[in-house]
Amino acid sequence: MTRPWPSTVAEAEAVQEQLRPLVDLADSGPEHVRLVAGLDVGYAVKGDEVTGAVVVLDADTLRVVDRAVVRERVRFPYVPGLFAFRELPPLLAALDRLPVTPDLLICDGYGLAHPRRFGLACHLGVLTGLPTVGVAKTAFVGSHDAPGRERGAWSPIRIDGDVVGRALRTREGVKPVYVSQGHRVGLDTACAHVLRLTPAYRLPEPIRQADRLSHS
DNA sequence: GCGACAG
DNA sequence: ATCTTGTCGC
Numbered sequence: 001m002t003r004p005w006p007s008t009v010a011e012a013e014a015v016q017e018q019l020r021p022l023v024d025l026a027d028s029g030p031e032h033v034r035l036v037a038g039l040d041v042g043y044a045v046k047g048d049e050v051t052g053a054v055v056v057l058d059a060d061t062l063r064v065v066d067r068a069v070v071r072e073r074v075r076f077p078y079v080p081g082l083f084a085f086r087e088l089p090p091l092l093a094a095l096d097r098l099p100v101t102p103d104l105l106i107c108d109g110y111g112l113a114h115p116r117r118f119g120l121a122c123h124l125g126v127l128t129g130l131p132t133v134g135v136a137k138t139a140f141v142g143s144h145d146a147p148g149r150e151r152g153a154w155s156p157i158r159i160d161g162d163v164v165g166r167a168l169r170t171r172e173g174v175k176p177v178y179v180s181q182g183h184r185v186g187l188d189t190a191c192a193h194v195l196r197l198t199p200a201y202r203l204p205e206p207i208r209q210a211d212r213l214s215h216s
Numbered sequence: 217g218c219g220a221c222a223g
Numbered sequence: 224a225t226c227t228t229g230t231c232g233c
Binding site: 041042043044047050078 | 224225
Binding site: 134 | 220221223
């Protein structure tokens, strides 16, 4: 289900242009979110192998209810802007091994805030049909002012005047995270979920759990 | 033209 | 992403 995969930058960019129209940015978000999944990819031991990890949490209690890990050979080099072609294969494989279907996916990376407005979160959303949100740890594209120092403060990330995401402070005095829409979830809803899923650390609990799993 | 550039 | 010790602060 991940068969024909681009092997060149030109092919990969063409795929993004082709799939971009399929992204749903109008839907404000799922009515009920009971199961939230965090996804991340780890690069360890052998440099040509990647580990895709997915951890499903109960959205209310934040307890882990399911998880899946897949180790496989890397399919695409790291190229800023084409990140998804490197991380999507192991993530889709891990999702396939889950016995449940999450109501929302939290991706480690960008969604709309992308050179061609089609980052990992958008791509994963289109391929799975599931609601997705992108949460990145460092700035990539666009510009933004520093959000207030308190938890919950945010400032818009803009590219040529268009708002493509938000720099959101999840902990007082700590560097903000960068939230952008993936698929079928509005920006307000996305940020609300991210804050609700981040009770103690800088990163949302689903992402932290997936990060841990991708390293074991 | 030069540098920067999600992980 | 990954290579890596100690250290400041709640």
